[in-house]
Amino acid sequence: MADAGAGPGLLGGLVGRVHQKVFGHPFVYDHIRPLAVGGIDMSPVYGALEARPDDVVVDVGCGTGDALRYLGPVSAYHGFDTDAVAIARARERAAQRPETRNARFEARLFSADDAAALAPTKIVLAGLLHHLTDDEARGLFRMLAASPQLKRVVTQDVVILPGRPVNNLLARMDRGRHVRFEPDYPRLADGSGLSVTQSWVMRCHPTRGLARYVVMILEPAGR
Numbered sequence: 001m002a003d004a005g006a007g008p009g010l011l012g013g014l015v016g017r018v019h020q021k022v023f024g025h026p027f028v029y030d031h032i033r034p035l036a037v038g039g040i041d042m043s044p045v046y047g048a049l050e051a052r053p054d055d056v057v058v059d060v061g062c063g064t065g066d067a068l069r070y071l072g073p074v075s076a077y078h079g080f081d082t083d084a085v086a087i088a089r090a091r092e093r094a095a096q097r098p099e100t101r102n103a104r105f106e107a108r109l110f111s112a113d114d115a116a117a118l119a120p121t122k123i124v125l126a127g128l129l130h131h132l133t134d135d136e137a138r139g140l141f142r143m144l145a146a147s148p149q150l151k152r153v154v155t156q157d158v159v160i161l162p163g164r165p166v167n168n169l170l171a172r173m174d175r176g177r178h179v180r181f182e183p184d185y186p187r188l189a190d191g192s193g194l195s196v197t198q199s200w201v202m203r204c205h206p207t208r209g210l211a212r213y214v215v216m217i218l219e220p221a222g223r
């Protein structure tokens, strides 16, 4: 696993915190980051979710509510993120369009109680796994697998790829501290009760994208 964080020590810690603040600012995240990577089109990720009007969608690590740009009508949408500033921006964004006003956002971790209460059918983890340690990611997958109504989980993450120096430079500049090599992502689901049914690497924009992301579709094993 590659650790994209700043080096150790006081200076490294300070640089790391400034990096998190600047790159995590909603304006930088929504407007500057897409320019820096040649454009971002997440349609293949949300297309893979196959969300229908009767689906309850949970979006863990929802950030500023990017999913709302891609999802069509669903029965309910619940976004969770530990960053309160991003959640405030997501709420603002949702309120601007009548079709997304029912979206709900929570500035906290997603819990097993949430999974039981909301009974999600589709779960999106867009850009989340590379922010989580292996243990955190494995724990999350186990929790999601226990959701009785769950049909599908879709993940998308920054990835280190052999022979892709531009992608790898961008990946190392990412705020996520757990950017992985491609084979390390599906391994996170081993023994969780979810099976990876498809995974592929996509460009962040089909024609101009400089960064590449690994996308996985997971479904409850043996259901």
Ligand SMILES: C[S@@+](CC[C@H](N)C(=O)[O-])C[C@H]1O[C@@H](n2cnc3c(N)ncnc32)[C@H](O)[C@@H]1O
Binding pocket: 060, 061, 062, 063, 064, 065, 066, 067, 080, 081, 082, 083, 086, 108, 109, 110, 125, 126, 127, 128, 131, 132
């Ligand atoms: C790369 S951003 C992706 C945001 C959004 N899904 C998107 O595609 O634009 C990753 C997000 O995960 C959030 N995050 C990191 N760890 C988290 C956790 N344990 N639970 C929920 N959100 C988390 C971060 O605050 C950040 O907003």
